[in-house]
Amino acid sequence: MDSSSNPQTERGTKPKTTNSSNRRNYNSQRANPNHRVVRKQPPRAATNGSDNRHNIYITSRTDFRAQQKRCEDLLNSGAKEIFLHCMGYSITRGLNLALRLIANSEGALSYAINTSTIQLLDELHPLCDEDDLTFRQRNNSALHIKIYNSSLFDIVVPELPAKPQTQQRRQQQQKKTKQQQ
């Protein structure tokens, strides 16, 4: 994120990688020059419902305010609950976002948190002709935050067992009664 375009950054985030750790990674990769690591998109939660918009995956690249606005819009448009999924580095970001949302809601929202471990598979692409492709399995911690509307005023109206009659049918019935008269 460029701070020139986004002066209001979230607080409390740890730096993604310090220079030294980056260098360490780099060297470890150079120490084993036989393969190139190809990361894959982490698996996403299987959605049973058709509405996938309520599952929000927090990334470190997306603008923080944009994510916040997206969640607020969803909640304001009548969503009862939304899920924030975050993994690894973006956990702090997700927590920040959830706290910001709840602080801004003046008590209308509350949250529930689940933790989990996600299995990730990396492909190790060979750099010389004799090797075949290999895999590396690693785990990453993930957080699933449910944010839901806890407002007392938001009473769910149960659906009526019988639908109210339509205008047309009522008119027809009136006609019938007239004819009977």
Place this chain on the structure above:
Amino acid sequence: MASQKLEYDASLGGTETLPSHVSSYQYAAGALKEIKSLIDEAQLPASSKLIFQTLPKHMRRRAMSHHPKRLPRKYRAAHKSQMGKAGNQPVIGKRPSRKYRRRPKNLMREYVRRQAKHIWLETHIWHAKRFHMIDRWGYRLPYASCDKTFRACYRASANHCLLQDMSFYICVQLQGSMALLTAGFARLSSDRCGLSIAAKTYALGYREGSIELFADGQYPRGALQRVRFMWRREKAAGTPAARTLWLWLHPAAAEAIIAQLIGVFQLKSTKQQTLPLPPPAEEAGKQQPLRFWTQTKAVERRRTYVNAQNAVELQVLQQELNRYRLTGEQSQRLLTASLRGQRPDEKQSKYCQNALRLNTQQALLSNLIMGFEVVDPRLHRPRKRSNPSVQATPTDFANFLYLQRPDNLPDSCLWDAEARDRLSDNMLTVHKYEQLRQQSAVVPGEPCAFEASLQSVPLLLIQRPGCNEGRLGYGSGWDVVAPADYGMALWKTFIMWGARPGGLREFDSVAREAGVEVHLPDTIAGKQLAGLAAAERRLRYFRLPPNKRCNFRKLAVVSPFTAPWQQLVRDWRISSDASEGGDSNANANGDADGAFYVLRDHRLLHKLKGCVNLALEYPPQVPGDSLIQIRLQLVARGQLRANALICLPTQEDWLQQRRQFQRRDVAPVYLEPALPDANERQRKASRLDHKRQLKRLRARRVREKRKLQETSMRRVHIRAAHTALLVREQFEHMCRLWLPTEPAETLDSVRRQCSREVFGYVSSAGFNYSEARVCGVGYVVAAGLRQLLAERPDSAANINYGGRRSLLCMVRDADSLVYRFARLEISECVFSSPC
């Protein structure tokens, strides 16, 4: 014997000797001569009359020369050709009625006629109704939808499914032993550009690979193209049998690559073969020199070339396979909906179906090839165009998929030429299918009994992993290879399941979103496209009225329409030679042809990336005159277009940037001072001169006409102007005055064309939806990059971007004075392009 007789002839005036008989050959010779002259006379009539003038009076009609229908039918063709030669075309007949044109026979005839010029894809007619079609590489291809679907196509490629027809790629089949093929391709490519064609991970046949091809032994120059290839899986391991290899060639460079392959493997066309004649039977005992005869095939279905020992065979499978590209998250779901396995209990088919039920194609092995035999795709269409419903997907399937892969997964009968022929012969045409349905379908829309007996279609599904840099997994999807004739059936099924069709434009836009380029500037296709784009831009520039054209002389832009890579490299090479000393003089002379090349050595690129991001030392092996592909991202605001200049900032610019960064000021860092244009006055004078001269000429013609009119009784018309040549010459002269001098003419004209040193050009740029910024792909000279790295101040390095140091450079559009800072990243994707 002929006896001489004296005979009296009054007309001859006396007695004449005449022979009693004539010999037949003499008579025949005379008759022959006569016939010949008659034919000549008929073909080239000596009379200078026109056809209709030769007609008898009673057959002549008014305005016959104008309207050929007034002539008798047998003279019409001759008349038309006569009038055509004279330069005035007679009236072309009325267009036949729509009803006549729409008759199937006539329609088909028209289609065949139109296909003679450009090759059509199988989906041509579908596309031609909905897309802008353009002529490219001998094909008639869809460019972009007639609807404005630019953003929709991006959304499809990111979140839904974008469908593109890439059947114009030419498949070339090579057969031969592994050792021979490996040795041949070693000459055409280099091990520095990644894995070779015989790498184990590809040669097993489970994955599709790609390789960079160069002209024979010319690496790193002479780049032809990046080529995707797939090996056919070996049936029994360890046997030294001939292997089969498919190369997918882009049509721009296909002929060049085939020529290179022919040269490397010493192939000969089988169209014309010299075969030894069998020795005649009675002289079998004698030693005779071998005699040969030449066999020429009139029609060759597949262009085939073979080696002298029949060790390597090359076949061009043009238009025998269709290849469709599905991009986007939902492409997996779309395939699940539209493809049903023919034999769902088989191991291969079961695996395919399970794999497609995963909710992302990312979970599969990258570039995995799957052979899948499916039920005729016409049977699995929704009634209305709709999106496939969400299915409950098996969780944690990935491990199973990696481990439990059946051995025969990539096998398919598509590899078999006979099977392919059989497939297209036995295919039930759409017309027949509809007829059968009309007869046997009781309930409309419900499946029929005969549909169960339709032949199955073998497909090859190829996974694409998408981006590994930048937005992870963008551009991932599937490629579907289908046999000929099934293209339209498959295409329509995909479309009905909600795929968004895209054209050639979308290949570029997807690549730009992913931060790569499809055709690098030193490849054949890249050069060709750059030339086309330059011509288009120039045409557009001079179509504008003069007060709407930007003055490139004032803007200090040397080459406004195309990136002058050659001259750029030349300028930087000269200066580096001068600084290093005289020993590299020979080198400079050797490279005097001005060929440039893009650095594709993955080890060097990796080192360079480390150098940029982590401030390691600059790798000295990087050749100073190579171009390096970079990705650019504008820091604050502004826009970027293709052909923008990439410049080196000076100390003041760094300071200014620092100052602006602190003040959160997004104004341009620097404004190029506009140069005076010395040609302005000259242009004005020339234009006035030209106008005056045209006026003078007209006055002269008017005077001439008046003079004639004085003596003539009839009305005299003014003479035609005939100034087209003059006007064109003037236009060219003005073009020369408008444009800056060619960079090839003067030394150091590109590097120091403006107040900042130019060290690269942007080749494709635009607003990037996934980054929400203006991004672009460009190329910089390695020597310039080195200078930039050396001059980079520490303060600039402190600006972190995702925890990394970022390198900044200045960019300026070709038609503006505004310099802005852009973030520069070395692109490693050159050798593993995801798109």
